[in-house]
Amino acid sequence: MVTQEEPDPPTRVEEKPSLGESSMSSKEALNTEDMKMPKDSEVTTEADIKPKSVRRAKTWSDVVENLYRFQQAGYRDEVEYKQVKQVEQVDFWPETGFVKKLQRRDNTFYYYNRQRECEDKDVRKVKIYVY
Numbered sequence: 001m002v003t004q005e006e007p008d009p010p011t012r013v014e015e016k017p018s019l020g021e022s023s024m025s026s027k028e029a030l031n032t033e034d035m036k037m038p039k040d041s042e043v044t045t046e047a048d049i050k051p052k053s054v055r056r057a058k059t060w061s062d063v064v065e066n067l068y069r070f071q072q073a074g075y076r077d078e079v080e081y082k083q084v085k086q087v088e089q090v091d092f093w094p095e096t097g098f099v100k101k102l103q104r105r106d107n108t109f110y111y112y113n114r115q116r117e118c119e120d121k122d123v124r125k126v127k128i129y130v131y
Contacts (some may be wrong), residue, residue: 048083049079049083049131051076051129051130051131052130052131053129053130054127054128054129054130055127055128055130056124056125056126056127056128057123057124057126057127057128058123058124059123060116060118060120060123062096062097062098063128064118064123064126064128065098065116065117065118066078066097066098066099067126067127067128068117068118068122068123068125068126069098069099069102069110069112069117069118070099070102071125071126071127072110073102073103073104073110074104074105075102076127076129077129078090079129079131081102084105085103090102093112093114095114096114096115098112098114098116098117099112100112
């Protein structure tokens with residue numbers, strides 16, 4: 001006995017657009033010419049203060065001590081700290097006036113002693129920014 005095999009019915013294959021092709025019509029596409037980008041002068045605010053020059057500290061002082069603490073935490077100075085963390089004031093020790101606590105950019109805290117922490121060998125590492 002001979003059996004005949006019936007051919008499989010044809011399957012319909014739908015073509016899907018490849019990654020490079022767009023399924024939107026040209027009318028649906030966004031027109032980037034209509035979008036306006038803000039100019040640099042419009043974006044700049046008072047909070048975006050940048051230093052005009054920088055110099056290194058030569059001798060220790062209260063100002064150098066506080067700058068050392070800010071720079072150890074990853075900031076230029078108090079101005080940048082307030083700008084980045086958006087805080088009104090920084091915690092200072094009332095007895096000495098040195099910075100008491102700072103929050104780094106990764107949200108960990110640095111706690112400082114009342115006494116001097118910037119040793120003489122580290123004074124020259126401190127940068128003093130002029131605005």
